[in-house]
Amino acid sequence: xxxxxxxxxxxxxxxxxxxxxxxxxxxxxxxxxxxxxxxxxxxxxxxxxxxxxxxxxxxxxxxxxxxxxxxxxxxxxxxxxxxxxxxxxxxxxxxxxxxxxxxxxxxxxxxxxxxxxxxxxxxxxxxxxxxxxxxxxxxxxxxxxxxxxxxxxxxxxxxxxxxxxxxxxxxxxxxxxxxxxxxxxxx
Ligand code: ADP
Numbered sequence: 001x002x003x004x005x006x007x008x009x010x011x012x013x014x015x016x017x018x019x020x021x022x023x024x025x026x027x028x029x030x031x032x033x034x035x036x037x038x039x040x041x042x043x044x045x046x047x048x049x050x051x052x053x054x055x056x057x058x059x060x061x062x063x064x065x066x067x068x069x070x071x072x073x074x075x076x077x078x079x080x081x082x083x084x085x086x087x088x089x090x091x092x093x094x095x096x097x098x099x100x101x102x103x104x105x106x107x108x109x110x111x112x113x114x115x116x117x118x119x120x121x122x123x124x125x126x127x128x129x130x131x132x133x134x135x136x137x138x139x140x141x142x143x144x145x146x147x148x149x150x151x152x153x154x155x156x157x158x159x160x161x162x163x164x165x166x167x168x169x170x171x172x173x174x175x176x177x178x179x180x181x182x183x184x185x186x187x
Contacts, residue, residue, distance in 0.1 A: 003035055005074035006172045007099050008165065011086045011144060012107030013136045014122055015114035017153040017161070018083040021107060024162045025169075026081055032176060037073055039066055041084035054133045060091045067095030074099050079173070087135050089142040103168055106147035111136045113154045 008025065010018040019040060026038050041062075045052065048065055052058040063086050070080045086092050096102045114136065115123040126134035133139045149168045151161040169175065 003077045003079075004101070004173050005077045005079060006101040006103060006169065007070045007074050007080040007082060008103045008105060008169065009070075009086070009092070009095070010081070010083045010105045010107055011092060011147075012109060013111060013114045013141055014085060014134075015117045015119045016107040016109040017151065017158075018085075018107045020158060021105070021151060021153075021161050021165065022081045022083040024158055025165050028162065028166065029079060034079055035077065036079040036081060039070065039080060039082045039084075041066075041082075041086075044084070054139070056088065059086075060088060063088070063091045063095060067091075067098060070095070071099045074101055079169075085135050085141070087139065087141045089144065092144065101172060103148045103165075103172065104144055105149045105151065105165060105168075106144045107151050107153060108143065109153045 008022075010022050012018050019042075022038060022040070026036055029036050044066055045062065048069070049062045052062050063084065066082055066084055070082055073080045092104065096104065118124055122131060122134060123137065125131040126137040135141050149165050151164065153161060156164075166175065
């Protein structure tokens with residue numbers, strides 16, 4: 001059976017929960033035997049986008065490259081899970097158009113919550129002025145106007161978010177196994 005490809009695109013502030021949800025969804029899909037690839041923004045910036053900084057032009061180029069790679073993988077039947085802040089709406093929409101089979105997941109966690117988590121200590125550095133142009137502090141984040149899935153991680157558990165995402169994925173790509181409702185995933 002030829003698997004149909006699709007890109008799940010997680011967007012949101014740093015510390016919103018993109019990587020966490022991406023990994024949790026990947027874990028469920030992997031356990032069901034699906035062919036998938038995870039493109040994590042931080043990892044991509046160490047490789048494919050090593051030459052890019054954080055200006056608007058560079059951020060757009062970063063997303064364009066991730067989008068192009070996702071497009072190739074998607075059309076070859078892979079489920080692609082992208083976790084990237086991707087702060088600009090226009091380039092997200094451009095990528096959506098080029099990929100076609102695309103699910104936009106808005107990991108909508110308030111700035112205060114992301115900042116209190118401060119997973120990588122970056123908010124502290126941004127507030128101290130050590131890090132300039134940090135999304136949400138002194139650089140914009142344009143929220144999706146019509147996301148396919150919205151996760152409010154300050155209100156919803158990881159497993160609840162995962163079920164919502166898998167339900168949406170099921171519309172694109174009928175899953176072989178039932179979606180785990182009380183997931184053995186995270187909290
Ligand atoms: P990002 O990839 O968006 O920068 P991370 O996934 O690295 O964010 O960090 C998010 C943090 O929030 C993790 O420590 C995670 O355990 C925590 N968290 C708490 N509740 C949730 C939830 N419902 N969904 C996702 N992450 C959550």
